[in-house]
Amino acid sequence: MIQLTNPRTEATIENWPYGRKQVTANFEVEANKRGERVKRTTTGKPKATTYYAKCRIVDGDDGRTYVLAQTEFGQIVLIPGTLKTTEYFYSDSEAYALYKSQLDAA
Numbered sequence: 022m023i024q025l026t027n028p029r030t031e032a033t034i035e036n037w038p039y040g041r042k043q044v045t046a047n048f049e050v051e052a053n054k055r056g057e058r059v060k061r062t063t064t065g066k067p068k069a070t071t072y073y074a075k076c077r078i079v080d081g082d083d084g085r086t087y088v089l090a091q092t093e094f095g096q097i098v099l100i101p102g103t104l105k106t107t108e109y110f111y112s113d114s115e116a117y118a119l120y121k122s123q124l125d126a127a
Contacts, residue, residue, distance in 0.1 A: 022115070022116050022119075023081045023082060023083060023087070023099070024081070024082040025079040025080065025081055025082075025087065025089060025119075025120065025123050026079065026080050026082075026123075027079060027080045028077040028078070028079050028089065028123050028124065028126055029077065029078050029079075030049065030050040030077065030078065031047075031048065031049050031050070031078070032047075032048040032049075032078045032086065033045060033046070033047050033048075034046040034047075034048070034086055034102070037063060037102075039063055039064065044063050044064055045063070046061055046062070046063050046086075046102070047061070047062045047063075048060070048061050048078045048086065048088075048102070050076050050077065050078065051069070055072045056072035056073055056074055056093070057072065057073055057074070057075055057076040057090075058070045058071060058072045058073065058076060059076050059078060059088045059090075059100075059104075061102065061104060068104055069104075070088060070090070070100060070104055073090035073091060073092055073093075073098065074090075074091050074092060074093045075090065075091045075124055076088060076089070076090040077089050077090075077123070077124055079123060085101060085102060086101075086102035087099055087100060087101055087102060088100040088101075088102070088104070089120060089123060089124050090124075091121070091124055095112065096109050096110065096111055097109070097110040097116075097117055097120045097121055097124065098110075099120065
C-alpha cells in the first residue's frame with residue numbers, strides 16, 4: 022500500500038518525464054457543477070480525469086505524484102500522475118480509511 026502525503030489542489034512538478042525530454046507538469050483541480058476533476062498540462066492541450074465528487078493531488082512515498090479521488094458512490098480512486106490507470110478501494114479494504122482521511126484532510 023502506497024503511503025500518501027501532502028493533499029492539495031494545485032501542484033507544479035519540475036523535470037516531469039516527457040519522452041526523452043524533461044518538462045514542467047502543472048496539476049490543478051477544476052471544480053464546477055458536474056463535480057471535480059484534475060487537469061495535467063505538460064506541453065499543449067491539458068489532459069483531464071473524469072469528474073468525481075472530490076479530488077486532491079498527493080505525493081506517494083515512492084516519489085511519484087498521484088490523484089486521489091472519491092466517486093459519487095463513495096469508492097476511493099487512486100490515479101497515477103500519468104492519468105492512465107486507476108485503482109479502486111472500497112469501504113471493506115484497509116486502505117480505504119487511510120486514503121479517505123487524506124482526501125478529507127485537504
